[in-house]
Amino acid sequence: MTSASVSRRRLLKASVGVAAAPAPAACGQDAEPVRRLRFATGPEGGPYNAFGKALATEVAGSGRRLEIAPVSTAASVDNLRKLAGGSVELALTMADAAQDAVLGREPFARRAAVTALARVYVNYTHLVVRADGPVRSLDDLVGRPVAAGAAGSGVQVVAGRLLRAAGLTGERAVKERRLALSASTEALREGTVDALIWSGGVPTPALSTLAGELPLRFLPLEGQVSALREQYGPVYSSVTLPAGAYGLTKPVGTIGVGNYLTARADVPDRAVRDVLEVVFDRWRVLLRDVTAGARLEPRFAISTGAVPLHPGAVAYYRSVYG
Structure with a gap:
C-alpha cells in the first residue's frame, strides 16, 4: 500500500465523524424540493457528454429528489473554470487538469476549490497516424501538423x-x-494533419469508425510515462491499448490518466451521497458507452491524488464500505 493510499484512508476515518452525521429527523426527504445540479460534461457526441446524459437519466429514474442537468462544454479545463466560477455544481475532468486547478498551476491563474466525488475511469492516450503515411515514430512528427485537442480540453x-x-x-x-x-478525425482522413492525439476510453467510437475507413497506426507512448510522472506525479500511468481494439493485431503501450467526477465544495452532502449512490448502483450503464471493460470499485474511486474528497463523498464511502 502506498503512502498516498494510507493518507486517503486516514482522511476517510478522520472525516466520517462529522461528515456522516444524520440529518435532522424533522426534515423528511419527501418535504424537500427537488435539487437541481448543473453538470459540466463535454462536447456533443463525446464520452463526457454521453456519461452526463446517462447519469441524468439514471438519477431521474432513481426516485431521488434530485435533477442532473448536463451542460455541453469544451471538456476538462473549461469544466473546471465553470465549476470554480459557480456556473455549474458538478463536472467531469481529467486528473491532470484537476490537479493543476487545485494547485493553481497553468492554465489556471489561481487555486480552485475543487473537490472529488470519484475517480470513475481511465483515459488512454491515442497517437494516431495513417498506416500508409510517413510517420512511424514520435521523431517523425517534427514540423508536421498534429491535431492536439480542442482549446479548453483535457x-x-x-x-x-x-x-x-x-x-x-x-x-x-x-x-x-x-x-x-x-x-x-476528419483532418486525418483528408490529410490536412499527419497525426491526431486523443485521450479517451477504449474503444473510442469515432476512432473505431475511422479505423474502418482507412488503415491506421497507433504509435507506442509508454516511453514517455516516466518523464511525465517525474514532472507531474502519479496522475499518469502505463496502460495498454489491447489487441483487437481498432483492429490492432498486438497491444500498444501508452499513457493513462484518470477521469474524476468533481463538485463544488458547497454542494450539500446529501446531494453528493445521492449522486454517488446512483453512480455505484448504475456504473455499468454509465460506462457502457464510454470505455469497454471498465469497473468502478471503491479503492479505485477514492484515488484522487491532490484533489480532496468532498465531505459527502467521504461519508458515502465510509457508510457503505467501512
Missing part, C-alpha cells in the same frame, strides 16, 4: 505535455492544431 493538456516530454519543442516543434475529436 486532451490539449496531455498532448502539450506529451510533445514536450518527447522533445518536440523549439526547432523540433510540431504544428499544433486546436481541433476537437470529430474535426481531428
